[in-house]
Amino acid sequence: MTELGDLPRTVGELRAAGYTPRGVKAEIRANLLAALRAGRDPWPGIVGFGHSVLPQLERALLAGHDVVLLGERGQGKTRLLRTLTGLLDEWTPVIDGAELGEHPLDPITPESLRRAAELGDELPVAWRHRSERYAEKLATPDTSVGDLIGDVDPVKVAAGRTLGDPETIHFGLVPRAHRGIVAINELPDLAERIQVALLNVMEERDIQVRGYTLRLPLDVLLVATSNPEDYTNRGRIITPLKDRFGAEVRTHYPLTVAAEMDVIRQEAGLQAEVGEPLLEVLARFVRNLRESGAVDQRSGVSARFAVAAAETVAAAALRRSALTGEEPPVARPVDLDAVPAVLRGKVEFESGEEGRETEHLVHLLRRAVAETARERFRGLDLKPLMDSVVDGNLVATGERVPGAEVLGALPELPVLHDVATRAGVSPTDPPGRIAAAIELALESLYLARKLAKDSDDGMTVYGP
Template identity: 75%
Template sequence: MVTATQDRPATVGELRASGHRQLSVKQEIRENLLAALRDGRDPWQGIVGFEDTVIPQLERALIAGHDVVLLGERGQGKTRLLRTLSVLLDEWTPVIEGSELGEHPYEPISPASVRRAAELGDDLPVAWRHRSERYAEKLATPDTSVADLIGDVDPVKVAEGRSLGDPETIHFGLVPRMHRGIVAINELPDLAERIQVSLLNVMEERDIQVRGYTLRLDLDVLLVASANPEDYTNRGRIITPLKDRFGAEIRTHYPLILDHEIAVIRQESHLDATVPDYLLEVLARFTQLLRESTSVDQRSGVSARFAIAASETVAASAVHRGAILSEAEPVARPVDLGTVIEVLRGKIEFESGEEGREIEVLEHLLRRATADTARERLGGIDFAPLVAAVDQGDPVITGERITAKALLAELPELAVLDEVAKRLGANSDGERAAAAEMALEGLYLARRISKVAGDDGQLVYG
């Protein structure tokens, strides 16, 4: 929180003189959202794939002033979407300076603030709170208590001489502290049912109950939550009265088209080496094939984090090779795709009948993704000269311990390889080696050449 500056009112009297208008948090979000829609601005920066499905539903819920719960499998961007809501708040909002609950200067609600407002009148000091301070997020864990969310009697305040019945003995929890803000609860079903009950009054009557007495605090909060579908999780459920109090229940989903899957990978991954676009496409196709496979437990889902981690693993494999073989600018190649299965297979949950076949299933789907990408990217190129050269000449050897320059030295000088490099946007030696390897792998998967894996990790195309 920042104190008033020269261009902002410093007291409630100055605030009234400035013409400031008080709005509830839901009215504030509604007006800012409608203004963004009228101006053609996108308030949902960084959200990919929800433009025609989830976002319109969420916008209607916010315009209606509803509390919202997002339902979806893991890794569908629910938390990311909730965190963008703070952008719809005013950048700065006035609060009573020093107030525990961040109350609006026009409407104090805690006993201490009501008393100060009565004593000071128009001289009540005003501070300004940034919208980033008006969003709070709580991961629902089994050990979350009512005190964490709502509050509890503070023994220190009692020891100072206050009586137990004094409302000022309460230490407020997360929800009242976010008065005039947004409270997000992640994985709501993980919250014990008796703790969920404590939210009922907050969402409907807008007051809180602590221990043996009720505080009539006119709380102004937007409560949002995320949850897995009930048919997936056995950890808990949203109790019926609480679910009834959410005005909107919106289903999220994984990216529906390939371009969105690739965009999520590009946006979220941190790559330490050059990873060509076509390898990211392979990983995106691989992820989508996993989501369609009957061998994979689709109730669990295949998180977007899988594709992100896969791209980072492929980049790390290239960096690893570069360090060992002294390559100055490491570039990922198709040979690095195999590391994804080795490192990330534990992130996929398989159907019980597939026990022992997990590696086989993953390898099959990765081959399909690679073949589909090679066909899409390199379709229409006449590979007959390359097939003939490989068939009649020396085999082409690649692998995790083969440098890009060594691979290029083994390749015949053919115009078709120049065309492949141009089609795949390859310029440097590392990129040209990766493009040539992609062409060879595509020919192998089309059964036009053979590939043999050696004991030392080498791959021989012949």
């Protein structure tokens, strides 16, 4: 990391150090190429796009194109755009005190041009961190041209400047991002007349405010996000603006169960331990929702649903720990019961499915449990466990049942060690972890109709 104290503080020092102005797209291109050549990941925290979205985006950036990311909700579009700041130089020189982030060797506003002419090599230089060169705007119907581009500032007029003076302009978001990145989320939500105001910015790289003839050679990378349905529903990207984006990159949900689990691990703030088998159940559950004909797939099932589901399961385990005194709190399959009720509102169903939402969620969750158990216990004979329960060793679980009681209901069976090992649990682990593995095996036997299950008042009993 460069020490700020070592950096030039005047234009003269900057020129002597060999600094030359460089466009933001050239800067991103050079830093992206350097990362690729060095084998560094330019996209930290981005999961599941490595062989699909990221190569397309990298080609667009290397070509110097403005980009629109097209995809359903919760696919990580905004997260991806925010990582673009990592491709900017860590520190960049700007004219100290200037309203826009102008390069000291390339001023563009009337005030900065005047100061540069007056001060010459003594023009003061400040240094801006790359995190300050990213501007983001959520497009809303009430967004105005003044918000994005600029408008006449009545305070400056009242101070004595005339309306014809270009220095009366209050600059909007886009000019203030000069030499940086402007991200507009949900671009089609902008009114069409507001989208028109962006045409000059994207093609001629200047701005027009009311009747002013002010021309600013803006240097910005404009990126945007959009949902596919927005082209025909809430709004659309007007054709001239869409034509000015050099690249349209389609995003997607995680393509594999492993990638879905990686997203959950990275994003979820878990208040209790949730083991790999349960994370796999939730990942499969979300994938089942995305394939279900009962769910409105035009709306999509956000990755945030899987994250919220994992946090809900962890919260259920934490609550059980408080009720039973069991430590550490570890999630078990019984905690999955909290997911459909809590998260039903996060999924949009087809119009003919009113009243059956919870039924669909429960069915798909059970299917995910069965699929996970089948993969985890493939080739393992669970018949000794089934026979033990059938012979009278009923197993009770629930929000007031600690893991030790679940294990205590069963005799010592070799198959239990095998079940724990397949679930990634060691025999020396706390009872809660081992109980989670045993519960998964019992639930799989129930779903295969080899055991019965009775649930009442927070208590679930597996029996013959």
